[in-house]
Amino acid sequence: DVKVTQSSRYLVKRTGEKVFLECVQDMDHENMFWYRQDPGLGLRLIYFSYDVKMKEKGDIPEGYSVSREKKERFSLILESASTNQTSMYLCATGEGSYEQYFGPGTRLTVT
Amino acid sequence: GQNIDQPTEMTATEGAIVQINCTYQTSGFNGLFWYQQHAGEAPTFLSYNVLDGLEEKGRFSSFLSRSKGYSYLLLKELQMKDSASYLCAVKHNTGGFKTIFGAGTRLFVKA
Numbered sequence: 001d002v003k004v005t006q007s008s009r010y011l012v013k014r015t016g017e018k019v020f021l022e023c024v025q026d027m028d029h030e031n032m033f034w035y036r037q038d039p040g041l042g043l044r045l046i047y048f049s050y051d052v053k054m055k056e057k058g059d060i061p062e063g064y065s066v067s068r069e070k071k072e073r074f075s076l077i078l079e080s081a082s083t084n085q086t087s088m089y090l091c092a093t094g095e096g097s098y099e100q101y102f103g104p105g106t107r108l109t110v111t
Numbered sequence: 112g113q114n115i116d117q118p119t120e121m122t123a124t125e126g127a128i129v130q131i132n133c134t135y136q137t138s139g140f141n142g143l144f145w146y147q148q149h150a151g152e153a154p155t156f157l158s159y160n161v162l163d164g165l166e167e168k169g170r171f172s173s174f175l176s177r178s179k180g181y182s183y184l185l186l187k188e189l190q191m192k193d194s195a196s197y198l199c200a201v202k203h204n205t206g207g208f209k210t211i212f213g214a215g216t217r218l219f220v221k222a
Binding site for chain 1: 214
């Protein structure tokens with residue numbers, strides 16, 4: 001079974017703080033993705049990576065950055081958290097054109 | 112542009128059949144996924160259609176018409192545990208196989 005883990009299930013941060021969300025997968029997948037999910041908007045792609053040290057912007061990259069130093073680990077960074085970044089963050093992995101496997105999600109609240 | 116439309120909510124009765132429709136407009140189409148997401152949980156893969164036609168997998172079937180930009184998910188013999196959100200997602204044939212998700216359809220199964 002593919003296992004995708006995220007560093008926290010729930011996180012509360014203050015406006016302006018730097019926030020790190022980590023995702024680790026154990027299936028040696030090339031592709032990793034970060035999404036945020038908001039009611040009525042569905043899953044929106046923030047960034048994705050198809051190789052170590054490679055990254056591509058998704059649909060809503062503003063206010064975020066990512067890091068992929070090792071194949072199994074993909075980090076999402078909020079440089080200066082804002083209240084409009086309160087959301088559920090989901091990491092996913094996949095191989096080629098096949099399905100994605102999602103982590104359990106991190107519910108981030110920025111106050 | 113890219114656009115995926117699916118109904119926001121549907122209600123059906125236990126034991127019945129329900130069809131959840133999805134229409135999409137996108138360039139670089141590679142295939143279409145359906146995912147199931149229970150409240151508070153991560154999405155899980157249900158089906159993947161690349162070619163036109165119906166794919167059956169147990170109680171669930173998925174249909175695709177590429178020329179019409181249309182898909183549906185058919186759930187038979189509904190069970191209470193099928194109450195969940197169903198996400199339609201289009202896979203692109205670009206680097207990294209970016210996936211665009213619809214907002215999801217919340218299905219309520221009543222006794």
